[in-house]
Amino acid sequence: MxxxxxxxxxxxxxxxxxxxxxxxxxxxxxxxxEIVSVPPEALTLKWYVNAWAQRDFARGFVTSLQIASIATLIGVPLGTLAALGLARSSFRGKEAVNTFLLAPLAVPAIVAGSALYLYYVMAENVLDMDIKGTLGGLIAANVLLTIPWTVRLVSASLAGLDRSAEEAAANLGARPFTVFRRITLPMMRPGIVAAALFSFVASFENLELNLLLVGPGRVTLPVAMLSYLEFRMDPTLAAVATVQIALIAAMMLITDRFVKLSRVV
Amino acid sequence: MPAATLVVPACLLVTALLVGPMVYLGRISLNHYDASSMMTEALTLENYVRAVADPYYRGVMATTLTMALVCTTTTLILGFPVAYWIARMQSSWKSLVTVMTLMPLLVGNVVRVAGWVGLLGNQGFVNAGLQGVGLIDEPIRILYTPFAVALGTVAVVLPYMILTLASVIEAIPRNVEEAAANLGAPPATVFSRVVWPLALPGVAAGCTLVFILCMNTFATAVLLGGSQFKMMAPAVYDQFSKGSNWPFGAALAFILLIATLTLTVLGSVLIARRSRRRVAA
Incomplete structure (x- = not known):
């Protein structure tokens, strides 16, 4: 007992x-x-207004939103194709390819971020153009983050998939593309939806990979929060954090209504 | 067109954005650096030698390893009961509990750190609570201690451990446990002789994942550890952001990567051997 x-x-x-x-x-x-101490003198919503009025947080929010959405739009299709390729073929070194595609999550983000930083600086010198601190440079780094999440989640949804429906459709005369569009894709949908959710949020919330890649005027929200927190913690920052928690929880609950996250992840 | 070609675009992308930069980082780590002429091209191991020989960086590495081991062990002890509880849950709450456990995975570390500062600071909830009930007169220092970092790290990695373990425990048939219990094994024996050995692959997977994450703690270490506390990931970052000694920063990054990989492989091999012996016995 x-x-x-x-x-x-x-x-x-x-x-x-x-x-x-x-x-x-x-x-x-x-x-x-303003200075956090317990118990509170009174309760207010003013910090939420204040948080949006702080240009750094508002801009960071928009920047992170841009980067995360575009990275997801690029990375999820690429990752889905790869997961499909892995599930529907058998070739030597297939396991190795799978591990390779999951590697961006296994390499420490701060190490990958430092490597990308040096790589961008070198590429800037060779190509004579700005990469570091540009939207393109940040998006490229974040696409890297979306690949492993997508491969993992879509592969999981493909693993439990019954192929007899595809065979039946093909036997009834459906062309390969029709089979894909009408049978395979709908069956993969839960995995793809979960992959999109995780890719988007993983990129939106990422700090370490982007830390060295941001530039003046283009700072992601987590980086803006970090530099603020290094000096002080106050209710404005708490409001920014709370909005994120609420958004993530809402996105997960909404997604869960359509695809059972507990089953795909 | 064979299906295998579908993996090509993603592989190219990972090659261009991960392999390329990592190889370049490796090359940079072999360059020579001095304050006057900055970085000059060379093929030398001096940066690695310095990182290993320098007592300061040895200390940083020791802190990082201790922290990662303590946090991984704590996470396993806390996570196993939760994972077992979720895996054996049969009510309709199961999916809600799973989604609740999943949610924190997506919340960024900076967001959480902000919460810990509010909880553990001198005027935070914990100190105010302890003062309120009269246990202490002066606020005690919790924030900016290694304990705060450990607590913050465990909070980040616990969901990973729970979800990894739960999926493995779920696959252990319930009737194996029942059989052992019916044959008179007390709960503790059912756990040590049946559940634990069968869950070992999950323990290995969970500990590996969590250990990697702990070794690379960044935001939690920077913001909860205070200025005296240094772990490897922030040390790597400092070389690129504050200093301009890229070769040394690159060498530190590789040492962190190699140490993490070596220890995780070693750990997995040890656990795998153990589990084989258990099954044989």
């Missing part, structure tokens, strides 16, 4: 550790006084 209580306590402790910082940041964002 004592063991069972201990196990329950560990479960509760685990979730407290996971959620405590997120709950705290949400509570602080409603505190009236």
């Amino acid at each position: 004592a063991g069972r209580v201990g196990v329950r306590a560990l479960i509760v402790l685990a979730y407290v550790i996971i959620f405590a910082p997120m709950v705290t940041v949400a509570i602080i964002s409603f505190f009236d006084q």
Whole structure:
């Protein structure tokens, strides 16, 4: 019995550790006084207004939104094709290709970010054009992030797929492209939707990969938050953080209504 | 057109944006640097030698390794019960609990760090609470300590461990446990002789993933550890952002990468050998 209580306590402790910082940041964002102290003097929504008025956060939000959406639009189709190629063929070194495509998540983001930084500087000298700090340079780095998420999630959805429906359609005279469009693609949809969600958010929230690649006037939201936090933590920053938590939770719950995330991921 | 060609575009992209830069980083790490002439082309291992010999960077590496080991162990101890609980859950809550566990994976580290500062700071929730109930008179220092970094890191990596373990435990047939229990094994024995050995591949996978993430802690280390506390990832970043000693930064980056890979491979091999022996016995 004592063991069972201990196990329950560990479960509760685990979730407290996971959620405590997120709950705290949400509570602080409603505190009236500028210097965070407990208990609050009064509650207010003014920091949300203030957060949007801070040009750095508003701009960062827009920049991150641009980068994450375009990177997702490029990376998810590429990753989906690759997952399809891996699932529908058998060639030597297939396992290696799979591992290779997941590598961008295995290489530490700060190492990959430093490497891309030097690479961009070199390419700038060779090509005589700006790359570092440009939208294109940032998007390229973030596409790299979307590939492993997509390959992993779409592969998982393809693994449990019954091929007899495809064979039936082909036997009934459907052309390969029709089979793909009418049978394969709809069956892959849960994996693709989950991949798009994870790619987008992973890119939007990424700090380390983008840290050295941002430039003046083009800073992503997490980088803007980091430089702010190095000096102070106040309710304005808490408001920015809370908006992100709320958006991510909402996106996940909406996605979950259409595809059961607990089954695809 | 064979289906295998579909992997080509993604492979080209990873080659251009990951392999290329990594090779270039490796090349840079072999260059020579001095303050007057900056970087000059060379083929030398002096940057690696310096990184390994310098007591400061040895300390940074020791901190990073200790932190990663402590956090991985803590995460395993906390994550296993949760994973077991989720894996064996049969009610309709299961998918909600899974999505709730998944959600924090997508929340950025900076967002979470902001929460920890509010919780652990001198005027934060924890100190205010302890003062409120009269346990302490003066705020105690929690923020800007290694403990704060460990706590913040565990919070980041726990969901990875839970989800990895849960998927493996789910595949362990329930009736194996029931059989052991019916034959008179107490719960602790069912765990140590049945569940744990069968879950070992998941433990290996979870610990590997979590260890890699811990070795590369960045935002949590920078913002919760304070100015005296240094881990490898921030040290690498400093070389590129503050200093201009690219060769040394590149060497540090490779040392971090190699140390992480070596230890994860070693760990997996050890666990795999252990699990084979268990199954044989």
